[in-house]
Amino acid sequence: RAVVSRRDPERADRLHRVAARALAAANPLRAVIHARRGNDPALALFLLEEHWLELVLRDGAGAVEELCEALPPPWADDPILLLVRACCSQVGQVGPDRTTVSTLLARAQAQAQRARIAGGDRFAAAAALAELFLADGDASLTAACDRLCALLRGPTTGWGPVMHACVTFLLGWTELRLRRGPARAVDLLRAAERECRTC
Numbered sequence: 651r652a653v654v655s656r657r658d659p660e661r662a663d664r665l666h667r668v669a670a671r672a673l674a675a676a677n678p679l680r681a682v683i684h685a686r687r688g689n690d691p692a693l694a695l696f697l698l699e700e701h702w703l704e705l706v707l708r709d710g711a712g713a714v715e716e717l718c719e720a721l722p723p724p725w726a727d728d729p730i731l732l733l734v735r736a737c738c739s740q741v742g743q744v745g746p747d748r749t750t751v752s753t754l755l756a757r758a759q760a761q762a763q764r765a766r767i768a769g770g771d772r773f774a775a776a777a778a779l780a781e782l783f784l785a786d787g788d789a790s791l792t793a794a795c796d797r798l799c800a801l802l803r804g805p806t807t808g809w810g811p812v813m814h815a816c817v818t819f820l821l822g823w824t825e826l827r828l829r830r831g832p833a834r835a836v837d838l839l840r841a842a843e844r845e846c847r848t849c
């Protein structure tokens with residue numbers, strides 16, 4: 651890599667992008683790193699938005715947050731990415747910094763309004779998922795869970811199969827935490843298992 655980078659920087663960038671696409675399913679974290687090394691922030695953003703929940707569920711909130719923060723403008727100001735950063739900030743610390751989380755949420759809403767995607771399906775789905783991470787107390791967690799369940803049954807979340815499986819798992823786990831319907835939680839977790847096997 652060092653030799654190719656020195657002799658032919660354009661080829662090196664292209665090879666990093668090829669590696670990013672090849673690794674996307676098996677190792678999304680490495681894929682994002684390759685996309686960044688290949689000077690393709692748009693690809694890095696796409697990979698982060700497609701795989702961030704999978705990485706966070708694997709205890710990678712800190713790594714995801716670092717990769718999000720490393721993206722240059724205007725990709726760093728993507729409204730969905732800002733929601734992801736808020737979720738990672740909430741999960742990645744023992745005592746989350748409420749000011750940082752609030753600032754990121756406000757920026758996400760402002761950017762979505764500016765880009766006129768506040769009513770867009772992908773942003774709405776990401777915002778509903780973020781509520782699950784950022785809910786404060788059982789009542790707001792229950793409401794967030796119900797909203798996300800309804801959204802998951804709909805056709806327009808824009809999530810790929812891996813993200814859909816991860817959201818289904820997260821909903822099942824949240825239902826267990828809420829203790830309001832063990833059968834519902836088990837159904838969601840079984841569905842997540844089936845989806846993961848398919849993926």
